Amino acid sequence: MSNSFIIGQYVPGDSFIHRLDPxxxxxxxxxxxxxxxxxxxxxxxxxxxxxxxxxxxxxxxKLSYIAKGLTPVWFLIVFTFILHLIVTKDGEVLFQIASYxxxxxxxxQGAAISLRFFLLxxxxxxxxxxxxxxxxxxxxxxLLGPLKKIKFPVxxxxxxxxxxxxxxxxxxxxxxxxxxxxxxxxxxxxxxPIRDRVQAVVPLLVPLFVSxxxxxxxxxxxxxxxxxxGGEGRTKLRELKIEGRDLFVISLFLLIIIGLVMTRx
Amino acid sequence: xxxxxxxxxxxxxxxxxxxxRALQNLSFDIKxxxxxxxxxxxxxxxxxxxxxxxxxxxxxDGQVQxxxxxxxxxxxxxxxxxxxxxxxxxxxxxxxxxxxxxxAKDIGFGPKNFGEAEQEINKRLYxxxxxxxxxxxxLERSPFDLSGGQxxxxxxxxxxxxxxxxxxxxxxxxxxxxxxQKDMMDMFYQLHKQKGLTTILVTxxxxxxxxxxxxxxxxxxxxxxxxxxPLDVFTRKQELNEVQLDIPEIIEFLNKVEKRFAINLSYxxxxxxxxxxxxxxxxxxxxxx
Numbered sequence: 001m002s003n004s005f006i007i008g009q010y011v012p013g014d015s016f017i018h019r020l021d022p023x024x025x026x027x028x029x030x031x032x033x034x035x036x037x038x039x040x041x042x043x044x045x046x047x048x049x050x051x052x053x054x055x056x057x058x059x060x061x062k063l064s065y066i067a068k069g070l071t072p073v074w075f076l077i078v079f080t081f082i083l084h085l086i087v088t089k090d091g092e093v094l095f096q097i098a099s100y101x102x103x104x105x106x107x108x109q110g111a112a113i114s115l116r117f118f119l120l121x122x123x124x125x126x127x128x129x130x131x132x133x134x135x136x137x138x139x140x141x142x143l144l145g146p147l148k149k150i151k152f153p154v155x156x157x158x159x160x161x162x163x164x165x166x167x168x169x170x171x172x173x174x175x176x177x178x179x180x181x182x183x184x185x186x187x188x189x190x191x192x193p194i195r196d197r198v199q200a201v202v203p204l205l206v207p208l209f210v211s212x213x214x215x216x217x218x219x220x221x222x223x224x225x226x227x228x229x230g231g232e233g234r235t236k237l238r239e240l241k242i243e244g245r246d247l248f249v250i251s252l253f254l255l256i257i258i259g260l261v262m263t264r265x
Numbered sequence: 266x267x268x269x270x271x272x273x274x275x276x277x278x279x280x281x282x283x284x285x286r287a288l289q290n291l292s293f294d295i296k297x298x299x300x301x302x303x304x305x306x307x308x309x310x311x312x313x314x315x316x317x318x319x320x321x322x323x324x325x326d327g328q329v330q331x332x333x334x335x336x337x338x339x340x341x342x343x344x345x346x347x348x349x350x351x352x353x354x355x356x357x358x359x360x361x362x363x364x365x366x367x368x369a370k371d372i373g374f375g376p377k378n379f380g381e382a383e384q385e386i387n388k389r390l391y392x393x394x395x396x397x398x399x400x401x402x403x404l405e406r407s408p409f410d411l412s413g414g415q416x417x418x419x420x421x422x423x424x425x426x427x428x429x430x431x432x433x434x435x436x437x438x439x440x441x442x443x444x445x446q447k448d449m450m451d452m453f454y455q456l457h458k459q460k461g462l463t464t465i466l467v468t469x470x471x472x473x474x475x476x477x478x479x480x481x482x483x484x485x486x487x488x489x490x491x492x493x494x495p496l497d498v499f500t501r502k503q504e505l506n507e508v509q510l511d512i513p514e515i516i517e518f519l520n521k522v523e524k525r526f527a528i529n530l531s532y533x534x535x536x537x538x539x540x541x542x543x544x545x546x547x548x549x550x551x552x553x554x
Contacts, residue, residue, distance in 0.1 A: 011282050065281060174361075180321050181362040184354040185423065186346060186378025203374070206364035210409065 009069070011129050015060040016245065018130045022139035024246040028253050029127050035257055036116050041265035045115060051256055052119045052126075059130050066122070066129070073121050077114045084110030133165035138240060155230060163219070171212065178207050266332030266351065266430055266463060268295040268318070273327035275313050275487075287313040289487040290327070295480070300457055300464045302474035302495070305484030306509050311435075311467045312357075314484070318433050318465065319352040320345045331431070350379045353429030357436045359420035363408040368399075368419050371408050375427040386426070393422040396456060398448070414445050421449075425456070431463045432456070438473075450477060471513040475499060476534065483510065496532060515540060 017025075039045045056066060090105025127136070141158035148154050179189060182203045189200050275288040287310045295301050305311050316322040317329050320342050329336040334348045342348065353375075356362070365371035372393060373386045381389075394401060397418040403411065408419050421437070434453060438446035454477050457464045468474060474481050475495045483491040483498060485508040491498050499505075499512045502520075511517075515537055519530055528547045530540065 061282070177356070178362055180316065181354075181356045181359065183321060184319055184349055184356070185362070185375035185427065186349060188346065188378075203362075203364045207361055210364075211361060 010132050011061050013060055017059045021240055021242050021246045022131050022135040023143055024249060025127055026139050029123055032123050036120055038260055041263055043263035044260050047259055048119055052123050055126055077118050080117055081110040081114045137162040174211055179204050267297045269330045271328045273324045273329055276325045287487050291489055293482055297463055298461050299480055300478050301480045302466045302468055302478035303482050304474050309484040310487040311484055315433055315435055315467055319349045319354055350427060351429055352431040353424040353427050354433040355421055355424050355437050357439055360416035362420055367405050368408050369404040372423045372426050375423055389426045393425040397422045433465045435467045475513045
C-alpha cells in the first residue's frame, strides 16, 4: 500500500477550489476532458496548461505533494513520449541515436500527447484532492437526477457509490492490520518465489472477506433499524448550492473554451 | 530477551499533509523475564510502539534493541523472521486473523511458517490448546463455527504455538465479558511464570497493570510520561489525571479509607473483597464511642 499515491485521496482545506460546488467542479472537469482534445497549437496548449496549473495553485496544496503523488503516472507519460519518438516518422530527421533516426514531428507529437495526458490526470486528481467523496456522490446524484424519469435508480446508485467510497479506507486499514498479524505469524509477503507469495495472499483474503461480509450485514441491519427506505421523500443534511464563485468559474471556463477554439491552428 | 528503546521516534507518512508523529524520543529498558504494562490514552502511541517489537515498523529515528536484534532507521533487518519467531504478538481482536479450515491447521500455521517439524507442531498443538483452556474436541472444527471467546483463544493459541520468548499483548481482553477477561489475564500470567516469558501488556486497564505487571510505562502523545513499579506510578494521582488517566479503583479506595478512618493499609495484591474484609477488621479493633 503506497501512501504516496494520491489519486482518490482527499486533502482537507478551505481554498477557493475546495469551496466550489462539487457539481461545478465535476461539470468543468468533464468538459475539460473533452476540450483537451481540441488543442493543437502552442497557444492553445499554453492556455490549457495555464488553466490547470492555475487551478492546482489555487487549491493551496503543496505542488511538490501533488507531483509526488502522480509518480506512478509519470511512468506512463514518459512511456508515451518514448513510444512516439520511436514510431512517428513525420517531419525531418533531427538527429540519430545509435543510428536510429529521430524525427522532428515525433518530438512535437510526443510532447503534445504527453502534455495532454499529464493535464488530464492533473485536473481530474484535483477533483478528488479538493472534494470529499460524499460531496462527489451528492453531486453525481443531482447531476444524474433527470435519469429518474426513465426509472434509472439514481439514488440507489449514489448510495452504493458512497458506501463503497466510505469503506475503502476501512478495508485498507483492515488489510494492513491483518497482514501485520499474519506477518507476525511468519508470513512473508515481500520476498520469496512468486508461488509462495501468491499463497501468502490466502491468509490475508479469507479474513478480509469474512469481515467485509460481516460489516455489510451489520450496516444493512443498522440502516433498517433506523427506518431507511430509499430515495423517495428523503431530505438532505447538506444542500448543494450554486453561488457567485461557481458562476464566476463557469463563465471563466467558457471564455477559456472560446479562447481555445480561436487559438487552434 | 532484554529489550531497549533508545531515543526512538516514529513518523507516519513523512513529508505529506498527513504527516503524523506517533513516537517522540522514547527511551526505556525492559529486562528479560519481566512483566511490563504499557498504559496510555487512545492515540498515545501504544500500537506504534508495539509494532517495533517484532520489526513490523522500523524507527524513523533512534534505535531499538531486542536481544541480539537491532532495529535502526537506515538498515533493514535481514533476519526479521528469526525475530518474529521469538516475539509473539497477540494483536487487538486477534480472532480476525483466523483463516484456516480447521482450528488445528490455524494454530499450526505460525510454527509451520517458521519451519518447525510436523511432529513438533503436533506436540505443541496439544500443549497450547490446553494452555488456552479449550477442549481438544475443537481441533478438527472450523474456527468460524466457534463463539467469539473461543475464537479469541484459538488465535492466542496460534501465537503461543510459535513458542515465543517474548509475548506482546495488545488489549487482549477487549470485548470479553468480565469473567472471560479475568480468566484470560490469569492465563497469561500463569504462562508468563511457567515459561519465563518476557510479557509486554498494552492496556487501558489500570487494574490489570496493577495486578499483573512488575513495571509500568505510561505513554502520553508519543512520549514517556511516567515509569516505575505499579505502586510508585499509581500513587501519583494528580499527574495521571492530567493525561486523562486514573488510578486503579482499589488504590483509590485505600486512599479514601486512610483519609476517612486514619487506617493505613498497604496494597499487596488483595482483591477488593479482601480489602473490605481487612477494613472491617481494622475498624472493629478501633474504639468509637
